[in-house]
Amino acid sequence: MSVIRHDWTTEEIMEIYDTPLMELLYKAATIHREHHDPNTVQVSTLLSIKTGGCPEDCGYCPQAARYHTDVDGNDLMSVQQVKAQALRAKSSGSSRVCMGAAWRNVKDGPEFDDVLEMVRTINKLDMEVCCTLGMITENQAARLAEAGLYAYNHNLDTSEEYYKEVISTRGYEDRLATIANVRKTNVTVCSGGIIGMGETPKDRAGMVAALAKLDPQPESVPINALVAVEGTPLEDQQTVEIWEMIRMVATTRIVMPQTQVRLSAGRTEMSREGQAMCFFAGANSIFAGDKLLTTPNPDVKEDMELFKKLGLTPQQPFVKKAQPETIEAVHSKLETLGEKPKWSRPAHHIARNEAAKNKA
Numbered sequence: 001m002s003v004i005r006h007d008w009t010t011e012e013i014m015e016i017y018d019t020p021l022m023e024l025l026y027k028a029a030t031i032h033r034e035h036h037d038p039n040t041v042q043v044s045t046l047l048s049i050k051t052g053g054c055p056e057d058c059g060y061c062p063q064a065a066r067y068h069t070d071v072d073g074n075d076l077m078s079v080q081q082v083k084a085q086a087l088r089a090k091s092s093g094s095s096r097v098c099m100g101a102a103w104r105n106v107k108d109g110p111e112f113d114d115v116l117e118m119v120r121t122i123n124k125l126d127m128e129v130c131c132t133l134g135m136i137t138e139n140q141a142a143r144l145a146e147a148g149l150y151a152y153n154h155n156l157d158t159s160e161e162y163y164k165e166v167i168s169t170r171g172y173e174d175r176l177a178t179i180a181n182v183r184k185t186n187v188t189v190c191s192g193g194i195i196g197m198g199e200t201p202k203d204r205a206g207m208v209a210a211l212a213k214l215d216p217q218p219e220s221v222p223i224n225a226l227v228a229v230e231g232t233p234l235e236d237q238q239t240v241e242i243w244e245m246i247r248m249v250a251t252t253r254i255v256m257p258q259t260q261v262r263l264s265a266g267r268t269e270m271s272r273e274g275q276a277m278c279f280f281a282g283a284n285s286i287f288a289g290d291k292l293l294t295t296p297n298p299d300v301k302e303d304m305e306l307f308k309k310l311g312l313t314p315q316q317p318f319v320k321k322a323q324p325e326t327i328e329a330v331h332s333k334l335e336t337l338g339e340k341p342k343w344s345r346p347a348h349h350i351a352r353n354e355a356a357k358n359k360a
């Protein structure tokens with residue numbers, strides 16, 4: 001069994017990333033088989049429970065209010081709407097529902113209470129529940145855990161160095177602080193990033209090193225290929241080549257052997273053969289549904305056809321960790337603290353973000 005290391009250097013990871021492809025694939029696939037069933041892939045459904053109008057300036061994101069994109073914003077969905085979508089996802093083979101809200105950070109109050117109710121509802125459907133709601137405090141993480149949350153997603157996005165070129169409204173340390181807050185509970189951590197934002201291979205390796213240093217390493221690492229959306233600062237970025245995606249997946253698999261590696265955004269640009277190579281390289285999760293928050297994604301029927309051709313089966317829920325218990329709101333022992341944490345606001349100047357904001 002390969003050893004879990006937390007002392008990876010960026011240079012070591014770059015060396016892995018640059019290994020001749022056949023050797024890289026062989027190594028990654030061997031490690032993959034030691035820790036996972038290679039014929040099983042988890043299918044997750046991503047639901048945008050609150051879309052658009054976000055105050056942050058993430059250069060890749062069409063939901064940032066300051067950029068001129070055609071995302072139609074909507075208020076928080078109702079618990080009933082979420083339940084209906086979760087049931088639909090379950091019937092088409094999803095074992096996990098990930099709920100995303102375009103918030104900078106969670107604020108205590110009726111909307112968060114609704115999200116907690118959504119978590120309870122989906123956990124009771126015997127599906128893994130994940131949330132991505134922005135930055136959260138220790139108390140909010142504990143309340144989510146009490147409701148039955150299985151995973152919390154908070155991506156590092158890229159290396160600490162390149163982060164400053166993409167986002168100016170919060171710092172890398174805020175990301176790490178939220179992950180640390182989640183780690184104080186029994187909720188698992190989902191954290192990964194995006195390639196194709198203009199970063200160097202060193203930045204990619206730097207991000208993998210930052211994730212690998214976390215102890216324990218994240219249970220789930222999504223690898224996204226940028227979907228360049230018109231109106232965002234990164235609208236002109238070239239689509240990443242499939243080879244880069246395969247290398248990134250294989251490198252992540254080698255450095256974080258036990259992690260569930262997620263082939264996330266950008267699959268519409270990948271051939272079926274390319275996706276199959278990613279599965280061979282160690283990807284063992286995908287997002288299903290025709291939309292990934294706001295960007296296109298392959299239809300679930302196409303995914304199931306591909307699974308059939310490759311002899312893959314969707315992973316059952318709670319294979320990696322037992323189902324959390326749900327504590328009803330009336331029995332909660334946790335108070336709403338109404339905290340106002342001081343998350344950073346570096347506000348440094350990113351020329352392309354400013355240009356996209358000021359575009360007529």
Ligand code: SF4
Nearest residue numbers: 054056058061064102
């Ligand atoms: S990525 Fe999240 S935090 Fe950043 S602008 Fe989009 S919705 Fe807001």
